[in-house]
Amino acid sequence: MRAHLARVDAVIVQAVIAGALSFAHLHDLAAAAGQGGWKxxxxxxxxxxxxxxxxxxxxxxxxxxxPAGGARLWFLVALAASLGANVATAGLLDLDHVPAWLRVVVAGWPAVAFFGGTLLAHEPRTTEKPSAPAVSLDLDTEPSALPPLVGESHPASPPEAASAPAPAAAVALPPALVDRVQALAAEHRATTGQPADPDVVRARLGLPPSMTASVAAHL
Structure with a gap:
């Protein structure tokens, strides 16, 4: 907090010093150009x-x-007047013999400043762009409870259950693989007295699950 205040104080001090110097230079130039007293x-x-x-x-x-073209123009005009006065009083101009054109510029400044200030004061007021309202979406909300979009209508009720995937069709096996399937099935029946399970036979042969129907067709 103290560091922030120190930075603010330094900025204010610097602004006051720079403003005072610029103010004095403008006053000296105006006085040298024939504008005495309070002017x-x-x-x-x-x-x-x-x-x-x-x-x-x-x-x-x-x-x-x-667009800020008008305000930017008048900012540059005022900056040029301030900067020009600071440069002119830095020894580049003899303030005891001010040229006629500079006297004309100084004498015409009030009209220019009045015109610029009037235009800035009568420009339409600016309003910041409104930000889009934040929309929160509860992930636990049922889809049917959400409001429909424009041109979209939700169905009266969601489907009760998804249809089960269709079983894979049996694929013809090569004769050598058919013999191996039947041999394993016969071995299982002789050992346990029960018919072989197609999934067990398929697993022993190292075949993928999609081949279960093909193995069952040859048991």
């Missing part, structure tokens, strides 16, 4: 709010399985 402080708030709003809407649309 210079409003520019970083506008950029950061558009960035967060676009990110939130983009993630919500992706979770709902809907």
């Amino acid at each position: 210079a402080w409003a520019y970083p708030v506008s950029v950061d709010l558009l960035l967060v709003a676009a990110w939130h809407r983009m993630r919500a649309q992706q979770r709902a399985g809907q």
Whole structure:
């Protein structure tokens, strides 16, 4: 638990530091471009709010399985404004002599941000896809008790008993095997005084169970 809180605290501290630096860079660039007083402080708030709003809407649309092209576009616009201000104030731009085109971009940003924020706010609300209801099947439930599918009807009553498999038909045995069957049967009758069982004779000959009828036909 403590390790989790430590990780959360580190993330929050890092986010606060990065946000403060970006906020300061945007303020300095706006002030250098002629936006003094409270207006210079409003520019970083506008950029950061558009960035967060676009990110939130983009993630919500992706979770709902809907296209997020519009939200992604405004997220990239706000990211470019924030990143551009950070790079421009890193010594690559003389803040005492800001070019005219950058003054135009800074002066036109409020209209762009207002338009983007309005579009994001008036997009239809996203709803996540409903998950399919879980269906539990009791394995002990009789098949006749289950509800029928669409277009399917269960029979009125299950069959009482399965039909017994048909006995295997007798197969003709070779003469040598017939002699061996009859010899074993005669030996059994002489020893026990009882007729030989076809299964016993078949087993002594090493034949499969399907040959019982063939052996019985020659006893």
